[in-house]
Amino acid sequence: MKFDRFARRKYFSNGMAVLTGLAIVAIMVPLAAVIYETVLLGGSVFNVDLFTKGIPQPCTPLAGVTCQQGGLVVPIEGSILLMGLSALFSVPIGIGAAIFAVEYAGERKSARIVGIVADVLSGVPSIVAGAFIYALIVVYDPTIVFSTLSGSLALAVIMIPIVTRTCEEALRTVPNSVREAALALGISRWKTTLRIVLVSALPGIVTGVLLAVARAAGEAAPLLILLGNGCEHPLQGLSQEGCALPLWIYVGATSSSQNLVNLAWGAALLLLLLILVLSIASRLTLDRLARRMRGE
Amino acid sequence: MEVLNLSAFYGGNRAIQDINLKIPDRKVTAIIGPSGCGKSTLIRCLNRLHETTPKARVDGSVFLDGEDLYKLDPTLVRRRVGMVFQKPNPFATMSIYNNVSAPLRFNGRPTREQMDAVVLRSLKHAALWDEVKDRVDSAATSLSGGQQQRLCIARALAADPEVLLMDEPCSALDPIATAKIEELIGQLKNDYTVVIVTHNMQQAARVSDFTAFLYLGKLIEFGPTVDVFEKPKEHLTESYITGRFG
Numbered sequence: 391m392k393f394d395r396f397a398r399r400k401y402f403s404n405g406m407a408v409l410t411g412l413a414i415v416a417i418m419v420p421l422a423a424v425i426y427e428t429v430l431l432g433g434s435v436f437n438v439d440l441f442t443k444g445i446p447q448p449c450t451p452l453a454g455v456t457c458q459q460g461g462l463v464v465p466i467e468g469s470i471l472l473m474g475l476s477a478l479f480s481v482p483i484g485i486g487a488a489i490f491a492v493e494y495a496g497e498r499k500s501a502r503i504v505g506i507v508a509d510v511l512s513g514v515p516s517i518v519a520g521a522f523i524y525a526l527i528v529v530y531d532p533t534i535v536f537s538t539l540s541g542s543l544a545l546a547v548i549m550i551p552i553v554t555r556t557c558e559e560a561l562r563t564v565p566n567s568v569r570e571a572a573l574a575l576g577i578s579r580w581k582t583t584l585r586i587v588l589v590s591a592l593p594g595i596v597t598g599v600l601l602a603v604a605r606a607a608g609e610a611a612p613l614l615i616l617l618g619n620g621c622e623h624p625l626q627g628l629s630q631e632g633c634a635l636p637l638w639i640y641v642g643a644t645s646s647s648q649n650l651v652n653l654a655w656g657a658a659l660l661l662l663l664l665i666l667v668l669s670i671a672s673r674l675t676l677d678r679l680a681r682r683m684r685g686e
Numbered sequence: 687m688e689v690l691n692l693s694a695f696y697g698g699n700r701a702i703q704d705i706n707l708k709i710p711d712r713k714v715t716a717i718i719g720p721s722g723c724g725k726s727t728l729i730r731c732l733n734r735l736h737e738t739t740p741k742a743r744v745d746g747s748v749f750l751d752g753e754d755l756y757k758l759d760p761t762l763v764r765r766r767v768g769m770v771f772q773k774p775n776p777f778a779t780m781s782i783y784n785n786v787s788a789p790l791r792f793n794g795r796p797t798r799e800q801m802d803a804v805v806l807r808s809l810k811h812a813a814l815w816d817e818v819k820d821r822v823d824s825a826a827t828s829l830s831g832g833q834q835q836r837l838c839i840a841r842a843l844a845a846d847p848e849v850l851l852m853d854e855p856c857s858a859l860d861p862i863a864t865a866k867i868e869e870l871i872g873q874l875k876n877d878y879t880v881v882i883v884t885h886n887m888q889q890a891a892r893v894s895d896f897t898a899f900l901y902l903g904k905l906i907e908f909g910p911t912v913d914v915f916e917k918p919k920e921h922l923t924e925s926y927i928t929g930r931f932g
Binding site: 496497498565567568569570571572573574575576577578579581585586589590 | 733735738740741761762763764765766768769771773775776777778779788789792793838841842845
């Protein structure tokens with residue numbers, strides 16, 4: 391009788407262990423499948439042409455017809471441009487808001503308000519951010535609504551709360567004794583913040599910016615509204631229609647031409663690698679920060 | 687340095703109350719008292735650092751060379767009244783050289799020669815030069831705790847203050863490092879007015895010329911250290927010094 395109860399418990403325990411193990415498999419399978427599929431299909435176009443050629447004429451191979459593979463120069467350039475511009479808009483604002491919340495507002499209510507605003511803003515669906523910028527720009531100058539510029543503004547809206555939150559965290563890790571040391575030397579509040587506290591928090595801030603860039607790099611929704619489609623020609627300028635890797639994935643993957651579909655897989659692989667690199671880079675800077683905090 | 691009717695608050699809490707104190711020039715004055723009696727608060731009022739704490743407030747005046755420090759720009763006050771903290775707090779992102787030259791670099795545009803001269807003088811003054819002269823460009827955090835504290839003293843001296851405040855400068859250090867700092871304090875009083883907060887009465891007796899005894903935010907007794915320790919006027923002082931409370 392007693393033995394039976396123990397045996398039952400043992401089976402139950404083992405059964406639960408197997409179930410939780412299956413849960414792990416269940417989350418690994420989709421990830422592995424996505425990576426496998428992307429590498430397999432994207433890998434077939436992963437060559438020098440991908441980085442040197444433009445988008446080709448739409449074409450599906452038939453008997454006697456060979457299609458050009460083409461390349462992603464325009465989406466790559468467009469994405470780099472968008473990342474740079476949106477970082478330019480969002481990083482100063484995000485760092486500024488974080489400095490206000492941590493260094494100046496102190497324990498006042500306004501400090502918490504910055505955090506709440508950032509949290510709410512980060513919860514805004516990216517398509518709404520796109521619609522918001524559309525509505526804003528269309529009033530200001532309808533001719534530049536579909537452009538790299540307006541796309542980068544929408545991405546900046548998405549990046550600002552990420553930069554703000556991570557910068558806040560980074561600034562809070564700077565011990566108060568550092569601020570007091572600087573103030574006690576007769577260094578002004580502003581210089582203490584900008585040249586001593588901010589420098590001490592730099593690895594954390596870099597991490598935040600990289601995370602924000604990684605997030606914006608994969609955004610497609612606001613760009614579907616705002617970027618127009620400048621993928622088929624070389625980029626024209628900031629106020630002209632632009633292109634980006636996620637936008638091209640949408641355009642290429644939904645086209646009926648086989649070579650464009652293949653190129654969309656190439657873009658997907660490239661984007662995956664880019665985000666992987668950004669994530670690893672941000673993790674590495676964070677590790678370096680942690681090591682320095684421990685005094686190594 | 688003269689403290690007049692000084693009270694300090696944290697929110698609605700009064701940490702020190704109506705302190706009147708004449709701190710003699712170029713002497714070492716020790717502030718002693720049990721934990722929470724307001725020693726650190728008092729010393730942090732002398733360079734106007736107390737008011738940087740959220741919700742903190744100060745009433746009264748502190749005079750230096752006949753000027754009320756509370757009517758001046760706090761940044762300028764802190765250049766004249768330097769401070770060393772309980773835990774060594776060198777700038778972890780900077781080298782030894784850059785730590786010591788920080789007050790110059792951040793408060794002006796010194797030439798390399800000016801900085802070299804001040805760094806050399808300050809490190810020598812803080813009795814650290816011999817130990818670091820071959821590695822002034824290595825990280826400040828590579829130094830031992832006692833060396834870091836002397837680096838902080840050198841950094842404070844580099845700002846060329848008149849008064850040097852020390853808030854329990856040895857409480858995080860081992861006995862050997864403590865002895866070095868105490869010896870250093872004896873030399874510093876030739877050039878600076880030194881105010882040191884300590885919870886260690888033997889230390890107060892060893893290093894100071896004058897002693898102030900604080901209890902529950904009030905100044906109970908102030909006088910030459912010999913008098914305060916050997917024939918205190920107040921019963922409370924005697925009880926504290928003989929170890930009956932605190």
